[in-house]
Amino acid sequence: MIHIKLSKLVGLFAENKDIAADIRLNKLIPALEKKESIILDFEKIEGATQSFIHALISDLMRKYGNEVLDKIQFKSCNDTVKGIIAIVVDYMQERD
Amino acid sequence: MSELIRNVLEHSLSPHGAIVSAQYYKKSNTIRIGIADTGIGIWKSINQSYAPKNDLEAIQLALTPGITGTTRREGGTEQNAGAGLFFIKSIASVNSDFFVIYSGKAMYKLLKRKSKKIALHADPFEDRHSKKNDLPGWEGTVVGIDLSLDKTQEFSLLLRLLNETLRKAIKERKKARYKKPQFI
Numbered sequence: 001m002i003h004i005k006l007s008k009l010v011g012l013f014a015e016n017k018d019i020a021a022d023i024r025l026n027k028l029i030p031a032l033e034k035k036e037s038i039i040l041d042f043e044k045i046e047g048a049t050q051s052f053i054h055a056l057i058s059d060l061m062r063k064y065g066n067e068v069l070d071k072i073q074f075k076s077c078n079d080t081v082k083g084i085i086a087i088v089v090d091y092m093q094e095r096d
Numbered sequence: 097m098s099e100l101i102r103n104v105l106e107h108s109l110s111p112h113g114a115i116v117s118a119q120y121y122k123k124s125n126t127i128r129i130g131i132a133d134t135g136i137g138i139w140k141s142i143n144q145s146y147a148p149k150n151d152l153e154a155i156q157l158a159l160t161p162g163i164t165g166t167t168r169r170e171g172g173t174e175q176n177a178g179a180g181l182f183f184i185k186s187i188a189s190v191n192s193d194f195f196v197i198y199s200g201k202a203m204y205k206l207l208k209r210k211s212k213k214i215a216l217h218a219d220p221f222e223d224r225h226s227k228k229n230d231l232p233g234w235e236g237t238v239v240g241i242d243l244s245l246d247k248t249q250e251f252s253l254l255l256r257l258l259n260e261t262l263r264k265a266i267k268e269r270k271k272a273r274y275k276k277p278q279f280i
Contacts, residue, residue: 050177
């Protein structure tokens with residue numbers, strides 16, 4: 001299992017899509033390829049944009065299917081971040 | 097703000113970046129933001145994946161959730177969902193704030209809600225709005241938004257409405273693409 005503390009990488013407001021893509025490509029995909037599960041830790045993060053969350057997880061859902069959500073846990077999200085993650089997860093499943 | 101600026105960087109292909117201005121007005125407790133670029137404009141950007149007939153139709157598509165110039169694929173690309181401008185317009189819509197977008201010869205302006213009922217629409221032309229398609233041309237895109245801090249609606253309400261509207265829009269597009277066998 002890998003545990004990624006996002007605030008160390010993105011600061012308190014998660015909005016940089018380039019960092020999100022970097023995390024996806026260099027941490028999340030390699031972990032999933034090794035069948036590892038993932039904790040995305042949003043502790044201290046006050047807000048996130050839809051673009052950031054989209055860049056972080058949408059391609060994983062496309063590549064590995066919706067089952068990838070069984071491998072990913074979102075930790076310490078405030079209500080705003082939970083809402084944004086829910087939007088992205090919902091529209092990515094709706095498109096199928 | 098971040099979403100708006102990213103839009104410019106990703107879609108405008110502007111060689112000069114953009115001019116961003118923001119000011120806080122104490123009396124009205126409002127933040128007013130304007131972003132202007134001299135990039136390819138919305139028509140050319142959207143025309144990479146869709147075929148808008150004119151600048152106004154391109155603006156309509158750009159404000160529709162799930163529509164992006166980068167792909168026709170539902171859910172967007174790994175970097176782009178086509179939801180940025182829709183989110184920004186929705187923030188203005190929910191709070192009954194000013195929002196305007198101008199590109200090429202077209203302009204779309206969101207008008208204040210008359211009813212108390214808050215609803216978001218995937219099609220921007222279903223919101224109260226004014227539009228023009230014969231203005232002096234601007235080779236690029238201009239976006240203006242006012243954010244009244246006094247009457248900011250619960251963010252949770254906005255998120256719920258965004259989610260519902262996005263899902264509905266995707267469902268409707270799926271339905272429109274659904275083909276039946278042709279029996280002759």
